[in-house]
Amino acid sequence: MVQTLQEALEDSEIFRGLQHHPRTFRFTEEVRVVLTVVDRPPHLYVKEQDDGSLSVSGPMANVLHVMASSLNFTYHLIRPVDKIYGSELDNGTWSGMTGHIVRKEADIALSPYSRSVEKNKFLEYTHSIYYDFLQFVAGKGQPEIDPWGFLFPLDSVVWAALLASLVITWLAMVVIGSNNNEKGVGCFTWITDLFLEHLRVALRQDFCLEQRHGSERMLVLGWMVVTMMVTWSYSGNLVSLLAVRYIPKPLQTLRDLLDSSVTLIMTRNDIFRNFLLTVKSGDLKGLGNLYKVGRVKYQLSKTFPDVMENLVTKGHHVLFSPGLGLDRLAANYFANTGRCDFYKMRMALFPITHCIIGLKGNLLVRAMSYRVRAILESGLYDHWLMSSIPFSTVCRHAPSIITVREPLAINNLWGMLVLLGAGLLLALVTFCLELYVDKRCSDGAL
The missing domain is CATH 1.10.287 (Helix Hairpins)
Incomplete structure (x- = not known):
């Protein structure tokens, strides 16, 4: 009969092996590990089978298979009823996957977590398998002609x-x-x-x-x-x-965003909002002020594809989200339309970690951390991640200058015409001055 993780850890030899040799440890007999999961595209996709069981796919599923093979365990997948990561409730309990871990209903949460000071007190984190940033994506302008x-x-x-x-x-x-x-x-x-x-x-x-x-x-x-x-x-x-036509990308820094009139679209995050409202100076304070003047709209992440197509492309809205999620949205948009109508601003804020978690002191999490580091350093996870997003790099370095074949028009040439007109006007003024000076000199000679 396959042992559960808790039963296996009661064996002192297994406990000492995990504690002192986590890098090379491997269960001698198969152990059953319970994992809690929720959808986290493009890292993890969860699908419910006809018999009610769950299956996973995506880069984090590949990580799970490596862990299971390396440590010699089998696994059972569960999903919280609310299908969320979890937050603390008024009665002090936790919902979502975090609740599964706290109540010891699951040993490991596979969907990648971000570190936080609050959760770090009772959760054990592996080494981060992927680093991301909160970034802004805006719509490109229409191709313009530079008259100069x-x-x-x-x-x-x-x-x-x-x-x-x-x-x-x-x-x-x-x-x-x-x-x-x-x-x-x-x-x-x-x-x-x-x-x-x-x-x-x-x-x-x-x-x-x-x-x-x-x-x-x-x-x-x-x-x-x-x-x-x-x-x-x-x-x-x-x-x-x-x-040549130039595609304008006017918003590149946080200051550009604050000085414009665009509206920021993001998911509701009260912790992030409260932090920005406490900043006393700098551009981050200006970002917090957007909440006060009504330049922030909240949308569910599942509506982001429609937001990108109907709002961001018009140039009056900017989407604020983790960078990889924005890459995925832009890639899907390109797959549907064949166009790259978006660009990322150079400004990136608040690094985000992606870790596998368990309850504080979970020795299996510590053993998995070494293997996560090996996967990261080998470049496997980045490879799996980019392979799961078709067209992920097509729009990343899309040119801001394009060429067209069309007849020349005033729009192309008005800069030269202005320069020509200014030169002719200056010549006319000079000629008039010469006539005036010559007449004065002639009158003086008489």
Whole structure:
């Protein structure tokens, strides 16, 4: 007859083996362990069979099979009536899986638990098998055209180098050509004309070399080669960049979120809420203030797929949940629609552990902890987890820049037109000033 765990621990040899050699311990005879479970996608899925018995699947089920094989035990699965992890009731008892453990109706809770100071007093935790964070997911904006994209074919360093080359070539020409300055031409006027001549070369305008001799001509030819190469590269890249569309991701930090008008959606968590309301300063205090101004909505986790599709995609709501759960929601959305309409903000808060638990002092939990660490360090759990979420990485690094093939329109070119108009207006003002100054000088001469 198979012994229960409590019966097996009454054997002093088994007790000492678990206590002193938990890393290598193995039951000599099969032991029956009772496990309490609830659904925790994507870590664990619980299914009730036709005969009323339970079966489990998912990454945590794989962990259970490794534990059963390594420690040589069989198991029986039970599930709390309320199908929850459990919380303390007004009469001091606990509901859910925690109640099963406290009342010793189960030896182990398989669904992964997060550590807490309150529960740490009476629960035994294994090493964390997975670490997660609370994260924010927001909807991407519609592809936008950058009207100043004509500046992007050249890097800022190239623009600076081109300007520096223009100045250096101009100054070299001033030094070399100082002895050839025509009589009757003012020094300032001559230097200015030299600069404008080199600028015309850069702008691919007409330029005459007949007045240049020797080293001056070679210097100008060198400058022409440089500007031609840069101009050809610029024009080729510009055509490509005009086809680029930028997908805005405006919310990246907690400060961005607080400064916006979006509403935060999350599951009801009074402990988390009470903590934020006690923070006295910083962005976390601002996050707590969202509760006071009505910018927080509570939703059940089972409604999150509809929330993602109908609210988050519109850009007015942000979903706040453990990061892996958000990855799963985005992966399912991609599987249904073929689109990646969401992005994670860079900000992550409050690390979350995922542990197997038992009652305080449970020696089996301590023995399982060593095996959990081995599974974690081997990368098996991450492999099982990612394999259980189809398309889990497709949208993780989705590009924020896309290219399209469509005719050029004012939306693409208005930045260049603004620059052209500003240049023509400046030229008109300069021309009017020249006419005015020339007229004043002519009147004075008379």
